[in-house]
Amino acid sequence: MLLTTADRLELPAGRLVRCIPTPPGPPGGARVIDVVADAPPSFNQVNHALAAGATGGWLCLTLTLPEPLDRPSFAAACAALMARHEVLRTTTSFRDGAPVTLSFGDEFDWEIVESDCEGPLADRRRQLRTLVDDATHTVDGPKICFAAIDTGERSTVVIALDHGLTDAVSMAVLGRDVVQLYAAARDHDRAVLPPVGSFLDACRAEAATGGPDAAAAAAAGPDLAAETAGEGFADWHAFFDRNQGGLPRFPLPDAARAGSGPAAIDLRTVLTADRTATLDRFARDRGARLPACLLAVCASAAHAQGLADEFGTLLPVGTRSRDEWREAVGWFVSNGPVELAAGEPLDRLLVRAQQQVERAQRLATLPLSDVLASYARGFAHEGDVGMISYVDYRRVPGHELHERHAVTQASPDAPTTDVQLWWVRDDSGLALRARLPDTAQARSIVGGWLDEVERTLRALTE
Structure with missing residues (x-):
């Protein structure tokens, strides 16, 4: 699985074919869009909708089919995707100031629109980016883009969704589904x-129980659940206190955060599959797992580069706590806090990092809206949020198709004021995508830090 950005996608020249779903409506009349009253949008969806701009805010997946595009079959596959995943037929909106989930219904009229996708690669990328921006910001129907570029010999399928409908794992699930459909x-x-659940059921559970995984916690008993939640709120609030009432920021000078354009991107193939397995064993022998090992090495490298004695970040945590959600599409992610004393010896840091991962997983089950609302000091965070993500795509449905179909995920190119890392493990090994402010100072500082991270990981696997 390759992670990249829209301006770095490899797109062939050919015929651009788009399948457009439109909710049917009465002749000359307005379409009826229903409010799903029992499934309000999730915390992530509400924040995403509040921050939405005129462009960006989407996730995109491309994959290659080794044949000319069969238009009717592609349209049928797109329609089947819409029928299979309920969230694709919804959007988040606001009624009288309150967030609501809107449903476009179950039936759609489908239109196939074709145009040329020729010229230099930069022009083709710009054409696709404009298409995706328009499709994922529509107010007339689902915020999705189903398209393909047909070269006459092979086809590159493009699936893009408003981020409020999906997460990275869901995009991979959609890739598997569309290939088979x-x-x-x-x-x-x-x-x-396989049978599939609905993200709207996860929204219902979050609304009913107070958090994405709170139902599982409540099963242990109401008294224990309440005690655990109280301790968790206190942990979150203490985390905010240690970060000036907000979230940790990567240690950059303020001047290095103000880039004049889209974020700089650093893509690295870090370890082969064999070396990644060696690193995994190294971590397990010391009481940690690979995600904790990567956090520990990131913290240690920050200390070695003179950037930080205390290393804090956010860890995205998957919330697919029910079997029926494993194959579902939606934004099944929360976040948990991580804090590490970066100067500790690596063996000790590994154990501490594993403890922090487990703590982050526990705190991520709490309703973040309530965590923030109950923070007496008042949550105050400016700019983007730094984080370190890890996904093992070997555990994601359809991973065996990734290499064969050149499956690639891309996000928009947009400015940032902080540093975000996406670690990816797949059948080929361990890779990294880093996003950082596009300033000379940030590129130098973050580049040196990542060089140190990479050197350490390679040394641990020799």
Whole structure:
């Protein structure tokens, strides 16, 4: 699985084919869009909708089919995706100031629109980016883009969604689904896909129990759940206190945060599959898992570079706590805090990092809206949020298709004021995408830090 950005996508020249779903409406009349009253939007969805601009805010996946595009089969696959995943037929909006989930219904009219996608690669990228921006910001229907570029010999499929509908794992699930649904439609067969749940059920659970995974915690008993939540709120509030009432920021001078354009991107292939397995064993032998090992090495490298004695960040945590959500599409992610004494010996730091990962997973189950609302000092964080993400795509449905179909995930190119890391493990090994302010000072500081991280990881696997 390659992670990149829209301005770095490899796109062929060819015929651009788009499948557009439109909710049917009465002739000459307005479409009826229903409010899903029992499934209010999640905390992530509300924040995303509040921050939405005229462009960006989407996730995109591309994959290659080794054949010319069969238009009817592609349209059938897109329609089947919409039918399979309820969240694709919804959007987040506001009614009288309150966030609501809107449903476009279950039936859609489908239109196939074609145009040329020619010229220099930069022009093709710009054409696709404009198409995705328009599709994911529409107010007339689902905020999705189903498209393909047909070269006459092969086809590059493009699926893009408003981020409020999806997360990185969900994009990979959609890639698996569309490959199988397209093949089934082309061969006049029926795709064999596992049963799937709905993200709207996760929204219902969050609204009913107070957090994305709070139902599981409540099963342990109301008294224990209340005690755990109280301690968790206090932990979150103490974390805010240690960061001036907000969230930790990567140690950059203020002047280094103010880039004049889109974020700088640092893409690295860090370890082979064999070396990644060696690193995994190294961590396990010392009581940690690979995500904790990566956090520990990041903290240690920050100390070695003279950047920080205390290293804090956010850790995205998956919330697919029910079996039926494993195959579902939606934003199944919360966040938990991580704090490490960066100068400790690595063996001790590994144990501490594992403890921090487990703490982050526990605190991520709490309703962040209530965590923030109950913070007496008042939450105050300016700029973007720094974080370190880890996804093991070997555990994601359809991972065996990634290399064969050149599956790639891309996000928009947009400015940032902080540093975000995405660690990716797949069948080829360990890779990294870093996003940072596009200033000379930030590129120098973050580049040196990541060089130290990479050197350390390679040394641990020799």
